[in-house]
Amino acid sequence: MSVESMAILILLGSFFVMVFLRFPIAYAVALASLFSLLYQGLPLTTIAQQMVKGISSFSLMAVPFFITMGVLMGSGGISEKLIALANACVGWMRGGMAMVNIVSSYFFGGISGSAAADTASLGSILIPMMVDQGYDDDFSTAVTITSSCEGLLVPPSHNMVIYATTAGGISVGSLFLAGYVPAAILAVSLMIGSYIISVKRNYPKGEKFSIINLIKQFAVSFWALAAVLIVVVGVVGGVFTATESAAIAVIYSLFVSVFIYKGLDWKGVWRVLEVCVDTLSIVLILIATSSIFGFVLTRLGVPKLASNAIIGLTDNPILLALLLNLILLILGCIMDMAPIILITTHILLPIATSIGIDPIQFGIMLVLNCGIGLLTPPVGSVLFIGSAVGKVSMERVVKATLPFYLCMVVTLLLITFIPAVSLWLPSLFR
Amino acid sequence: GCGTKPPAEPPAQGEAPAEQPEITLVYAEVNPLDTIVGQTDTAFKEKVEELSGGKIKIDIQASGVLGSENDVLDAMLGGGGTIDMSRISAFALTSYGGEKSKLLSIPYTFVNREHFWNFATSDLAPEFLLEPHENGSGVRGLFYGEEGFRHFFTVKPISKMEDLKGMKLRVSNDPVMNGMVQGLGASPTVVAFGELYSALQTGVVDGAEQPIANYKSNAFPEVAPNLILDGHTLGAIQVVITDEAWNKLTEEQQNILMEAGKYASEFNRKISEEAENKVLEQLKAEGVNVVEVEDITPWQEAVKGVIESATANNKELYKKIVDMK
Amino acid sequence: MPNIFNTIDRIKPAYDVAYKIVLFLCKLLLIVDILITTMAVAGRYISFIPDPAWSEEVVLTCMAYMAVLSAALAIRRNAHIRMTAFDRYLPKKMILVLDIISDFAVLALAVVMIVVGWKYAVLLGSRGSYVSMPGLSRFWMYFPVPLAGIAMVIFEIETLYNHIKGIFVKEEDK
């Protein structure tokens, strides 16, 4: 066995053993990397460097800020008002709050472009709201994290920019347009999935729809809605970036909670910050240590090996298309999105085009595959954030997400085999 | 790393100079391989492998998979052989005590390509390349190249320097670049590179600056189709190797690297002007509003203060470079 | 046996204080991050508010400190995400043993982080600075790693002690 294969075996093998031995995943990831580095004779200082590098991403900053915003909204009375409003809108429908979650992710995706930020922001507001309304916490978290993947497809999407740049010669504008329909299909399939589950689990149904009540609730929740508005208008109008919008949203929620709804005093704010730190304490370290793991995997050429593995396996275009998805899904289980896109694009895109998949269509496939990877154990940042924000154990979230994985795979197959899903909208603007 | 590895197949009997084991050097590149710099990397790699008869392998990890230039330098300076070599912008060494390297990225220093190459082939160049080694940083430069002049591009149409006044321009966060933007009457704005496309689209920033090839490959013309060819800095690049990896090589192998470096440097010189002109033509054909700058003097005047304070420690050396035109 | 434990248990208030101090720091870092980011946005539109070039790097460094320090707190709260799916099939003793094994492993990792983290921070500190602040050593960028190691050791020792105490105290009870 070559040094590389042994190093890969040590990395992945020791990691899975430690996970099953109930090691905290954040530290199991770091230890597995440490063993592999030791075996390869590489310096352990890599651990220090990659941990810091892992946290030092400006777009990641949105996560702590949005979690803080959500917690402030929850304790300061803003969420309460939004619950009443949401109820007035969709309370008549079984599973209405799940629909709200899914639809808001579609729109919020148009702001943040990041599934992690989406789960952090909407999750920390909506999961407590849903639980409050009688939904199970694991279901609420599962709906939140899966629908956050819409944000990867709805423009703007940082990962699509990365793909376009890596692939070369692809218009980011067209790629952006290509994301709207697949994201909508994903949303619809998730809605169908959650409706079925809501009926099965007998989730609550509120009073009948009343336009007067709706108008009343709109008026009552003016200040709460303004929070949403500030973020949307601010980002779309180019006042600040998505990441910055998170900080602005914190300041605004603070202002409304303390001075307008008076749900919190300054002491209360200080106390509430503890909840934020508690949540962040679980999430950020995972992102930091996963970065070491990703670096070791990259340096060992694992994504390259995996991608090369499907070359020459078959000439059948359907099988090949399925294999493309499979390899990306497997990589997604253990790696973060950006490195997968950076490494596999050059290997897999030629295969995809050889069987008639358009580069734009492939970009959408790639992004959704990696998005599913963000929701899968053992390494999945969105899964971790969801689990921390929803305060539900990882296994329970994964179990509750099982039916939604199915919805996502159906969407993925539609994208893979029906080019028009991705290409129709951009073709209108050519 | 650059550890020695047994050859994949046992050598046939009779040959096999046992004292020259195969060596693999891990080489980091931030850009994809099809860019000017990526092609330069490949030229270097192929020459090294040719000259060494395949005994020295260069493992190029492109597209930034090993991290940004600063990440890569942090790994290289930390030692231990995680990354042995890298192609970086000379500018990146500024935050690692590269006082000399800094001079290469002072705004409006090089008047044209010739000027830069006069420097890159002068006696001064080796001294500059060895600066990090002499500083005790543990890396040394092998050769210089360039990825073309950096220019400003904006969302709104522009035709002259004055049009930049009051605009929010995204530049890297180092003090000299920030000073330059202020000197031009605009305000430097911090935006992460990954958010730049969206930031231009929504209008968080009014413009940014990149070499022409990067401007196109990052699809910025889609959202900021106005390019003013002020050429404030020349994107000087260099290939660095850790002292650790260097010292493991025999003198012969070191010579091979230097030889291949010379070749890659010339290759880079040949293709970068060609490639840049080609991209510029494409951009014009795509409808990008390309503005030529007839007289660069007012731009130079505008940022005089920044140039003076940034070169204060190395006045004579800087003058030498300026005089090479 | 319990006597020893009673003696050692007297150190618990010190741990409570340590926890509070670290928590205080984490909250402060979070606030600083939010304020700097807000200031950078405001500074773009309001001339007397600065929009400094260092905002991004400082915000990221603060986040790194918060990430690692708060992670050490999570050790004490036993809040880190781990796979607990098979817990109900395992005997209690077994889980306790597994906990102790993982605690020792994390302790070892913490020591590695202190040693290599310190070495790396000092080395890089002597060789580089922040990009936006040439005057500020890169040491501070990597110092969170050894610092995290120290905080992890502190809280891991307590956790480990509690687990071991769990074994003995239970046996005494029998």
Ligand code: NA
């Ligand atoms: Na959601």
Ligand code: NA
């Ligand atoms: Na995953």
